[in-house]
Amino acid sequence: MEIMRVVDELVCTRRMPGLQACALRVLENQQGAMSVATDPVGAPPGQWVFTTSGSAARLAMTDATTLTDLTICGIIDNWVPEATVVAGQQSRT
Amino acid sequence: MEIMRVVDELVCTRRMPGLQACALRVLENQQGAMSVATDPVGAPPGQWVFTTSGSAARLAMTDATTLTDLTICGIIDNWVPEATVVAGQQSRT
Amino acid sequence: MEIMRVVDELVCTRRMPGLQACALRVLENQQGAMSVATDPVGAPPGQWVFTTSGSAARLAMTDATTLTDLTICGIIDNWVPEATVVAGQQSRT
Amino acid sequence: MEIMRVVDELVCTRRMPGLQACALRVLENQQGAMSVATDPVGAPPGQWVFTTSGSAARLAMTDATTLTDLTICGIIDNWVPEATVVAGQQSRT
């Protein structure tokens, strides 16, 4: 599972029927890359969450036929990403 | 799901029978890398879309035996990618 | 699906029984990384092709129990990769 | 399977019901990137472990419907990562 931060809701009026009822969130990973995830948890912008991918992302939805490959599974209580990541990278560069 | 921009249609006269009826699009992700996706939505070049991958990509097609691993699931209404990505990367470099 | 160029056949006399009848190709992606794919299309070296991965790669083979995770799905008619990729990367660097 | 080091437990009070009974660990890979994995082995912080991903991650749990895409499969007895990785990278740079 990946650790990501909720950036925003995704505004998308034209989408596949298989995604119609899902809340969609724009997430940013620890390297700054953006993804879109379905959100059955209700995570507000700014929160750090962890996500599951692949077929597990579908199982995490109430309706397991949802057309997702990334789902928010939980909200992380305390996360200090900058310090941790920078420290981890510096010890290797 | 990934956020990508439609670059063009893919012209490909010689392909597997399992892909015969699908519209194929060349997509570019936010780092400039190219992929090919099946398009059941009808997304024109220049639009920002989000895609689902893996087995969910097949479920997103009318015919779930389509030989795809990437399908366009929706068109994003407003996306300002350059500013967002550059800001995200600068805060980490 | 990914866009790749056929580099060569893979010579491999000692392999798993589940791959015995397949033509194997060495492919290079647009960043120069090499992979191996099964080839039901018959793509000659130098051609640009697109590939499907994961469980779709097995469905693309005549025998869907083939031990592959990457299969060539079609030959791209016209592809000018250098210019496109370089342009895409420069606008972000 | 990937080689990773256990950094910490993940504190996460609000999570999906399908993850309720699982121990969660924050892992760091050899490049310093963080992930979250389910841990049926009981690996303490500081240990090097190897993980399985995708649908195999679910099969590795006692309850195969667990919403995970990354599970710790074993603890590596002796691992000297810095030296090995630096040597591997230097020979290519």
Place this chain on the structure above:
Amino acid sequence: MEIMRVVDELVCTRRMPGLQACALRVLENQQGAMSVATDPVGAPPGQWVFTTSGSAARLAMTDATTLTDLTICGIIDNWVPEATVVAGQQSRT
């Protein structure tokens, strides 16, 4: 499928029951990153092999419930990786 070099056996006395009977190998890819794979072929250290990932990795094992996501599928007869990769990268840098 990926092209990798066998570095060593993996010594791991404490592992999940679902991996008990498998030979495990540490592999290095062409960029120097390490992974762990199950080995039904018997590939000695130093050999270049190709691997299959995802659910195909399980199908490649005699027991298809093995908890693996990476399996060695064949030994490559002749591989000159340094020259090929460096040439491929230089033409793009």
